[in-house]
Amino acid sequence: MGYLKYLVFRILNAILVLLIVTFIISALFVKVAEESNQSKMYEELMQWERTEGAKIKQTQGIEAFEQAKAAKQASLEEKYELNIPYWEKVYNKAVRTLKLDFGTTSMPIFGTNNVSDIIKVAVPRSILLFTTATIIVIILGLFLGVRAARHAGSVFDRSLSIFALLTYSLPMWWTGMMFLLIFAFKLGWFPLSSMFDPQLTGWEHVKDVLWKLALPVFTYVFVVFGGWAWTTRNIMIGTLQEDFIMAAKAKGVPEHKIIYGHALRAAAPPIVTMIIFALLGSLGGAIISELVFNYPGMGRLYWVALQQNETNLLIGLTYFFTVLYLAGVVLADMVYGFLDPRVKVGASAKM
Amino acid sequence: MRWVDIKEGFKEFLEEFKREKTGIAGVILLVILVLVALTAPYTTMPDLPTKWRSSAYWEDNPKNVPPSWYNMFTSQKLVPQQIYYVDNLKISHPSDTETVIEADYSFPEGYYYGPQGIIIRGLNVTLKAPSQAPTMDIYLLRPDGKKIPLLKDKQLSSSTTISIGRDSAISTNVYIWMVNVTEGREITPFEVPLETILISDMVAPMFAKVEPGMDVEKIIENPEPLWGDYKLILEVKNPAPKYNQVDYSNIKMSFLGRSYGTMGTDYLGRDLWAGIIWGSRVSLTIGVLVSVLSTIIGLVYGVTSAYLGGNSDEFMMRINEIFASIPSLPILILIGATMGHVTLWFIVVLLVIFGWMGIARIARSMALQIKEQTYIEAARALGAGNGRIIFKHILPQLLPYAFAVIALSVPGAVIAEASLSFLGIGDPSAVTWGQILNAAQAQSATTKGYWWWVLPPGLGIAVVGLTFVLIGTALDKILNPRLRRL
Numbered sequence: 001m002g003y004l005k006y007l008v009f010r011i012l013n014a015i016l017v018l019l020i021v022t023f024i025i026s027a028l029f030v031k032v033a034e035e036s037n038q039s040k041m042y043e044e045l046m047q048w049e050r051t052e053g054a055k056i057k058q059t060q061g062i063e064a065f066e067q068a069k070a071a072k073q074a075s076l077e078e079k080y081e082l083n084i085p086y087w088e089k090v091y092n093k094a095v096r097t098l099k100l101d102f103g104t105t106s107m108p109i110f111g112t113n114n115v116s117d118i119i120k121v122a123v124p125r126s127i128l129l130f131t132t133a134t135i136i137v138i139i140l141g142l143f144l145g146v147r148a149a150r151h152a153g154s155v156f157d158r159s160l161s162i163f164a165l166l167t168y169s170l171p172m173w174w175t176g177m178m179f180l181l182i183f184a185f186k187l188g189w190f191p192l193s194s195m196f197d198p199q200l201t202g203w204e205h206v207k208d209v210l211w212k213l214a215l216p217v218f219t220y221v222f223v224v225f226g227g228w229a230w231t232t233r234n235i236m237i238g239t240l241q242e243d244f245i246m247a248a249k250a251k252g253v254p255e256h257k258i259i260y261g262h263a264l265r266a267a268a269p270p271i272v273t274m275i276i277f278a279l280l281g282s283l284g285g286a287i288i289s290e291l292v293f294n295y296p297g298m299g300r301l302y303w304v305a306l307q308q309n310e311t312n313l314l315i316g317l318t319y320f321f322t323v324l325y326l327a328g329v330v331l332a333d334m335v336y337g338f339l340d341p342r343v344k345v346g347a348s349a350k351m
Numbered sequence: 352m353r354w355v356d357i358k359e360g361f362k363e364f365l366e367e368f369k370r371e372k373t374g375i376a377g378v379i380l381l382v383i384l385v386l387v388a389l390t391a392p393y394t395t396m397p398d399l400p401t402k403w404r405s406s407a408y409w410e411d412n413p414k415n416v417p418p419s420w421y422n423m424f425t426s427q428k429l430v431p432q433q434i435y436y437v438d439n440l441k442i443s444h445p446s447d448t449e450t451v452i453e454a455d456y457s458f459p460e461g462y463y464y465g466p467q468g469i470i471i472r473g474l475n476v477t478l479k480a481p482s483q484a485p486t487m488d489i490y491l492l493r494p495d496g497k498k499i500p501l502l503k504d505k506q507l508s509s510s511t512t513i514s515i516g517r518d519s520a521i522s523t524n525v526y527i528w529m530v531n532v533t534e535g536r537e538i539t540p541f542e543v544p545l546e547t548i549l550i551s552d553m554v555a556p557m558f559a560k561v562e563p564g565m566d567v568e569k570i571i572e573n574p575e576p577l578w579g580d581y582k583l584i585l586e587v588k589n590p591a592p593k594y595n596q597v598d599y600s601n602i603k604m605s606f607l608g609r610s611y612g613t614m615g616t617d618y619l620g621r622d623l624w625a626g627i628i629w630g631s632r633v634s635l636t637i638g639v640l641v642s643v644l645s646t647i648i649g650l651v652y653g654v655t656s657a658y659l660g661g662n663s664d665e666f667m668m669r670i671n672e673i674f675a676s677i678p679s680l681p682i683l684i685l686i687g688a689t690m691g692h693v694t695l696w697f698i699v700v701l702l703v704i705f706g707w708m709g710i711a712r713i714a715r716s717m718a719l720q721i722k723e724q725t726y727i728e729a730a731r732a733l734g735a736g737n738g739r740i741i742f743k744h745i746l747p748q749l750l751p752y753a754f755a756v757i758a759l760s761v762p763g764a765v766i767a768e769a770s771l772s773f774l775g776i777g778d779p780s781a782v783t784w785g786q787i788l789n790a791a792q793a794q795s796a797t798t799k800g801y802w803w804w805v806l807p808p809g810l811g812i813a814v815v816g817l818t819f820v821l822i823g824t825a826l827d828k829i830l831n832p833r834l835r836r837l
Contacts, residue, residue, distance in 0.1 A: 020669075168820055170812075177805050184797075185798060192797075287774075291774075306681070
C-alpha cells in the first residue's frame with residue numbers, strides 16, 4: 001500500500017468515525033435538552049394558568065379556558081421544539097453540527113451568545129496555559145529522559161524513576177489545590193484565583209496574565225514531566241540495546257552522536273506520537289484543574305455549560321474535542337508512516 | 352498448560368518477585384491498605400456513611416480546626432477538645448431548690464486561645480408543673496477572680512442545649528460584661544453592636560485579659576490569653592422539686608477545641624480521620640474492580656478482533672475508535688448529572704465503558720503476532736473452534752501482560768472516581784476521598800488555608816496509586832522482559 005493510499009484510507013476512516021460520534025453525542029445531548037425543555041414548558045404553562053388562564057376562566061368560562069390552554073401549550077411546544085419527533089431533532093442537530101453551525105446559548109458567556117464565538121474566546125486561553133506547559137514538559141522530559149537512559153542505574157536515574165512513579169499517581173487538580181495552599185495562601189507568591197482582570201490593557205494586562213498563569217503552569221509541569229522523562233528513558237534504553245547502536249559504537253562513533261543522531265531518531269515514532277497527542281490534548285484544557293485554579297479556559301467553560309444546561313455549547317465543545325482527537329490520530333498515523341516505513345507494509349497493510 | 356507447570360511457573364515467579372524491591376514495597380503497602388479498609392468499621396465507627404450525611408451528629412465537634420498534633424510545629428498552641436460527663440463534674444445541692452454544677456477547666460500556659468465554644472446538653476427535665484419550670488444561670492469564673500454572667504434565668508426543658516459561642520444572647524452578655532469591666536458602665540442589650548456579636552469570635556475574649564481601661568473592640572480583635580484555672584458554673588433553680596425533676600446523669604459539657612483528633616474537622620465538625628479511613632474502601636474497590644473489568648473486556652475484544660481479521664476486525668476497530676474519540680470525562684459528568692441517583696456500581700460500569708479501548712488496541716497488536724504462529728494453525732487444522740482458539744491458545748499468552756496492565760491501570764481508575772466525586776457526581780451514600788475534597792473545594796478550604804482538609808484525601812489517592820504502580824512495574828519487569836510498554 002502506498003503512502004498516499006494509506007493516508008486517504010486513514011482520513012476517510014476518521015471522517016466516518018466523526019460522523020458516527022456526532023450522531024451519538026447529538027442523540028445524547030438532545031435527550032437531555034428534551035427532558036429539561038419538557039419541565040421548562042410545564043413550568044411556563046403553570047405560570048400562564050395562574051395568571052392569564054385564571055383571568056380567562058373568570059371572564060369567559062371554563063370552555064374558553066380549555067381552548068386557550070391548548071393553544072398556549074401548542075405554542076410553547078413549538079417554542080421548545082417538543083412537537084418535532086426525537087430522531088428528527090437528533091438528525092437536524094447532527095447535520096447542523098457537522099456544518100459547524102452550533103447555534104446560540106440561552107445566557108451570554110464572555111459577553112456573547114454565539115457558541116462559535118464563545119469557543120473562540122476560550123480556546124486561546126487554554127492554548128496559552130496548557131500548550132506552554134506541555135512544551136516545557138516535552139523539553140524537560142526528553143532531556144532528562146535521555147540523560148537517565150545514558151546513565152541507567154545511577155542515582156539520578158533512580159531518583160527520576162521514583163519521582164515519576166510518585167507523580168503518576170497524583171491527581172493534577174489535587175496537586176493544584178495543594179500548591180494553591182502552599183504558594184498562594186501560605187507564601188502569597190501567586191494569586192488565589194487565576195481569573196484575568198478585564199480592566200487591564202497593554203503591558204499591565206500581559207503582566208497580569210503571566211502572573212496568573214505561573215502557578216497552573218508550574219502545577220502541570222510538576223505532575224506531568226516525570227512520566228514523560230520515564231517513558232523517554234524506557235524507550236531510549238530499549239533502543240540503545242539494538243544491534244545498530246552496538247555497530248555504531250564498535251565503529252567508534254562519538255557517544256553524543258550515537259545518542260542524538262542514531263538512537264533518538266530510531267526512538268522518534270512513539271515519542272512523536274506522544275508529543276502530538278499531548279499538544280492536541282492541551283487544547284482541551286483540563287476541566288477540574290481549570291476549576292480549581294478558577295482559570296477561564298475551555299475546561300471551565302465546559303463545566304459552566306454543564307451547570308447551566310447549555311446544550312448547544314456542550315455539543316459545540318464536544319464536537320471540537322472529537323475533531324481534535326481524530327485529527328491527532330490521523331496526524332500521528334501520518335508521522336508514524338513517514339518516520340517508520342514498516343508501518344505501511346507490515347501488519348497495518350492488512351488494516 | 353498442566354497443573355505442575357503452573358505450580359513451577361508460580362514458584363519461579365515468586366522467587367523473582369522477591370528480588371524486586373519496589374514490588375515488595377508495593378505488596379507491603381497493599382496489605383496495609385487492605386487492612387485499613389477492612390477494619391474501618393472497628394477502628395472508627397460502624398455506620399459512618401449514614402452519620403457522615405447528618406450534620407446534627409457532629410454538632411459537639413469544633414468546626415474547621417486542625418489536628419491536635421499540629422501543636423508540635425507551631426508556637427501558638429491550640430487547645431484540644433475536652434468533654435465532661437457527670438463523673439468529671441462537681442455537683443452540689445446547697446438547698447432543696449438549688450443545684451450547682453461546676454466544671455474545672457484549665458487553660459494551660461503557652462496556648463493561644465481558649466476553647467472554640469462550649470456546648471452543654473443532656474439535662475433531662477420532667478415537667479409536670481410548667482408554670483414553675485426550673486431555670487438555670489450560667490457563670491464563668493476566671494482566674495483573675497472576675498465572673499462573667501453568661502445566661503440568667505434560662506428556662507429548662509428536656510431539649511435544652513446551651514451553645515456558648517453560637518448563641519447570640521450569650522455573646523451579647525459577654526459584650527455587656529466587657530464594657531462593664533473596661534469602662535465601668537452598664538449598657539442595655541440594645542446598645543450592643545449586632546454585627547460584632549454575629550461575626551466575631553466572642554469566646555476568645557472570655558478567656559482573655561479584660562482590665563479596666565482597655566478597649567473592647569481591641570480585646571475582641573486581638574485577645575491576649577489569660578492562662579489559669581477556670582470554672583464554668585451552672586446554677587439550676589428548681590422551685591417545685593416535687594413536680595419537676597431534673598436529671599443530671601446524662602449531662603455532657605463539651606469545651607470545643609481549637610484542634611481535634613488525628614486529622615482535624617471540616618465545616619460541619621466531621622472527624623476527617625474517620626472519613627479518610629472509610630474513603631479507602633471505596634477507592635480500593637472501585638480502582639481494582641474497574642481495572643480488572645476493563646482489562647478483561649479489552650483483552651477479549653482485542654484478541655477476538657485480531658483473530659477474526661478481515662471485515663469483522665475492521666468493524667470492531669471502528670467501534671473501538673468511536674469509544675476512544677468521545678471525550679469521556681464530560682460525557683461521564685453529563686450522564687451522572689442527568690441520572691440523578693448514582694450508585695457505586697453505576698460509576699464502575701461507566702468507568703469500564705470508557706476505559707477498555709487502549710488495552711484492546713494493545714491486545715490486538717500482540718494477538719496479531721501470536722495468531723501467525725504455527726501451533727494456532729495446527730489447532731485450527733485439528734478442528735478447534737474460534738472460541739477455543741481464542742480462549743485456550745491466544746489469551747493465556749497475554750495473561751502475564753494482563754496482570755501488569757491491571758495493576759498499572761488502578762491509579763487511573765482511582766483518580767477517575769475521585770474526579771467524579773470531586774465534581775459532585777458520586778454515590779451519595781458512600782464516603783469517598785473525592786467527596787471530601789469536593790466539600791473542601793465548595794467551602795474554599797484552599798483559600799482559607801485549611802490544609803488538614805485538603806492534604807490527607809489526596810495523599811490517600813496518591814498512596815493507592817503508588818502501591819499499584821510499584822506492583823505493576825515490578826510485574827512488568829519480570830513477566831514481560833521484551834515487551835516494553837510505550
